[in-house]
Amino acid sequence: MSLVTGSTGGGTAVSKSRRADSAKLPAAGPPRRDRRRSLGRRNLHGWLFSTPFLVLFGVFMLFPIVATLWMSFTEFGVRNVRQPLSARFVGLDNYAKLFGDDTFRTALFNTAYFVIVGVPLTIALGLLVALLLNNGIDRARTFFRVGFYAPVVTSIVAVAVVWRFVLDPSDGLVAGLAAEAGTKAPDLLGSETWAMPSLILLAVWRNLGTVMVLFIAGLQAIPAEVREAARLDGAGGWQELRRITLPLLRPTMLYATVITTIGYLNVFEEPFVMTQGGPSDATLTVSLDMYRQGFNFFHMGYASAMAYVLFVVITGITALQLRLLKDNTR
Amino acid sequence: MSAPTASAPTASTATGRRRAGMVRRPVLYTVASLGLLVMAAPFVWMALSAFKTKRDLTASPPVWIPSRWTLGSFHELFAQLDLPRYFVNSLVVAVLVTVCNLLFCSMLGYALAKLDFAGRSKVFGVVLAALMVPGNLLILPLYVLMSGLDLIDTYAGLVLPFAASAFGVFLMRQFMQSVPDELIEAARIDGAGEWYIFFRIVLPLVRPALATLTIFTFLGSWNNFVWPLIATNDPGKYTLPVALATFANDPNRTVVGGNGMLMAGSLLVVLPVLVVFAVLQRHFTQGIATAGLK
Numbered sequence A: 001m002s003l004v005t006g007s008t009g010g011g012t013a014v015s016k017s018r019r020a021d022s023a024k025l026p027a028a029g030p031p032r033r034d035r036r037r038s039l040g041r042r043n044l045h046g047w048l049f050s051t052p053f054l055v056l057f058g059v060f061m062l063f064p065i066v067a068t069l070w071m072s073f074t075e076f077g078v079r080n081v082r083q084p085l086s087a088r089f090v091g092l093d094n095y096a097k098l099f100g101d102d103t104f105r106t107a108l109f110n111t112a113y114f115v116i117v118g119v120p121l122t123i124a125l126g127l128l129v130a131l132l133l134n135n136g137i138d139r140a141r142t143f144f145r146v147g148f149y150a151p152v153v154t155s156i157v158a159v160a161v162v163w164r165f166v167l168d169p170s171d172g173l174v175a176g177l178a179a180e181a182g183t184k185a186p187d188l189l190g191s192e193t194w195a196m197p198s199l200i201l202l203a204v205w206r207n208l209g210t211v212m213v214l215f216i217a218g219l220q221a222i223p224a225e226v227r228e229a230a231r232l233d234g235a236g237g238w239q240e241l242r243r244i245t246l247p248l249l250r251p252t253m254l255y256a257t258v259i260t261t262i263g264y265l266n267v268f269e270e271p272f273v274m275t276q277g278g279p280s281d282a283t284l285t286v287s288l289d290m291y292r293q294g295f296n297f298f299h300m301g302y303a304s305a306m307a308y309v310l311f312v313v314i315t316g317i318t319a320l321q322l323r324l325l326k327d328n329t330r
Numbered sequence B: 001m002s003a004p005t006a007s008a009p010t011a012s013t014a015t016g017r018r019r020a021g022m023v024r025r026p027v028l029y030t031v032a033s034l035g036l037l038v039m040a041a042p043f044v045w046m047a048l049s050a051f052k053t054k055r056d057l058t059a060s061p062p063v064w065i066p067s068r069w070t071l072g073s074f075h076e077l078f079a080q081l082d083l084p085r086y087f088v089n090s091l092v093v094a095v096l097v098t099v100c101n102l103l104f105c106s107m108l109g110y111a112l113a114k115l116d117f118a119g120r121s122k123v124f125g126v127v128l129a130a131l132m133v134p135g136n137l138l139i140l141p142l143y144v145l146m147s148g149l150d151l152i153d154t155y156a157g158l159v160l161p162f163a164a165s166a167f168g169v170f171l172m173r174q175f176m177q178s179v180p181d182e183l184i185e186a187a188r189i190d191g192a193g194e195w196y197i198f199f200r201i202v203l204p205l206v207r208p209a210l211a212t213l214t215i216f217t218f219l220g221s222w223n224n225f226v227w228p229l230i231a232t233n234d235p236g237k238y239t240l241p242v243a244l245a246t247f248a249n250d251p252n253r254t255v256v257g258g259n260g261m262l263m264a265g266s267l268l269v270v271l272p273v274l275v276v277f278a279v280l281q282r283h284f285t286q287g288i289a290t291a292g293l294k
Helices: A002-024 A032-072 A092-097 A101-135 A140-151 A154-164 A173-180 A195-220 A224-232 A237-248 A250-265 A269-274 A286-295 A300-326 B015-047 B072-080 B083-114 B120-132 B138-147 B155-162 B167-175 B181-189 B194-205 B206-224 B225-233 B240-248 B260-293
Strands: none
Touching: A032 A300, A032 B083, A032 B120, A032 B138, A092 A173, A092 A300, A101 A140, A101 A250, A101 A286, A101 B015, A101 B181, A140 B015, A140 B072, A140 B181, A140 B260, A154 A173, A154 A269, A154 B015, A154 B083, A154 B240, A154 B260, A173 B155, A195 A250, A250 A300, A250 B015, A269 A286, A286 B138, A300 B138, A300 B206, B015 B225, B015 B260, B072 B120, B072 B240, B072 B260, B083 B167, B083 B194, B083 B206, B083 B240, B083 B260, B120 B167, B120 B181, B120 B260, B138 B225, B155 B225, B167 B206, B181 B194, B194 B206, B206 B260, B225 B240, B240 B260
16 A cells, blocks of 8 residues: 555655745746645645544544543433433533532542652652662662662552552561561551551552653753852752752653652552552542442443543643742743 | 762862762662662562462561472462463453554654644644543543444454554654654655655654554553453453452452462563563663653
């Protein structure tokens, strides 16, 4: 196929290059028809190359975005899976119900907890490791980087299964180490107080590598002359970090914070595998609540409303972060 | 852990700095190694526990090194779970998703970087918007759509929603921009068509980008959980993570030493990925940095 279009496209390529040449000499313009034809060909190819993505985007993204909104205004239930159009329209009922729903409020709170504690921890530790590997470690730097990044590439499910065993109150590693030290470790995942911090710990452990790599790239983009100048002016290590490195890392910080926040707001796998949202909803997140409402109870209209609330929250927080972190640099 | 930031204030002169560096270095390496140990501990624990006997698995205080190495947990796991089938499912889906992304993302990436067509900036806007859309917003109607198309429990149902990622387009566009315009222009003058230029000239030049995209897409698909969980009802169509999670959460399966089986399963899911990553790590860090910095 490429051969056929290739040979027919040859003629246009020539005329296009002729057009490009003549563009510099407006007096000697090509015949108008030729120009229009080459322009048409150019547009045609641009759109042909765009088609696969745009079709998939339309069917599997744009359509679902609109459909979720529509579903959130209906009583979409299990029988509507086969007959979607017969779902009863209920207006804003789902949203109204959502704000009186204690479970959803708990899920919102838990998700906020996860984000507010988890994101700063991830960013801070990622930055710390990046500074460490970039400034102090010259030998075996790759080895260290690979080690810190390794959890990122592994399946969250597998990793969560492993952590569940590490934290297991009877046979786990933490319990065993505590027993060896003469104390008794709490049943971390079974405790309403400790379950969420345990999930946050797992998330920080798993996502720190992404943030680290971003910061290392950001650090290496800082020109050596800038650091040198600061040193010549007598800046100590701490001053250099505060006045030179951190301000110059701001764009990286912004990007890392935004993607980490978005990821954490959608947290699902960790509670799904490690606690199933328990004990007594202490680790129930918005995504998990939505999954349950949608696919366990088949309250799909209600779950769609949850999805939209979460989307609005994510968009709002992202916009806020972009503004907060960006304006200060100007 | 504050060692890298808190350097001695006396280090303002060059000699002072060098001396401080010599003191600092072992400290920094110790801190980094301790950090690495913490990062690796769960993996080590997993790998060792997969080969432990039931006695070792429940021992208190915990044993790190198995007193007797055994493949018992693996035998038990394979007797209960059809792992080869899930492995094949995961592999087929990941390969198909990767091939689709390589083709579609580089096509659009090329158009956005090198073809000056009417509406180009609008298409790029669509790509950027698509980057921001969270999957949670899509899964409910996607499930309805796939049920309507009878694609639940099929490879197509698992592949199609991930066949062209906005991230991939963005990545390819960034790399394609570095292909010299003169090269493409020269090919056009020589009479080459757009498809020929794309497949024979541009794609070979961005091979590193294709490698990066391959790794990211393949791993993303291999580790993907939420959609395969929803889009499969028939256990025969589960991917590895879905099978593992379902097995781990099965309330009927509280066997003594069952953690050995779970560690064996996790090891089998994680190990291929870690090996591939260790070999190709350069591409990972490059890809993330490119997407993040530009």
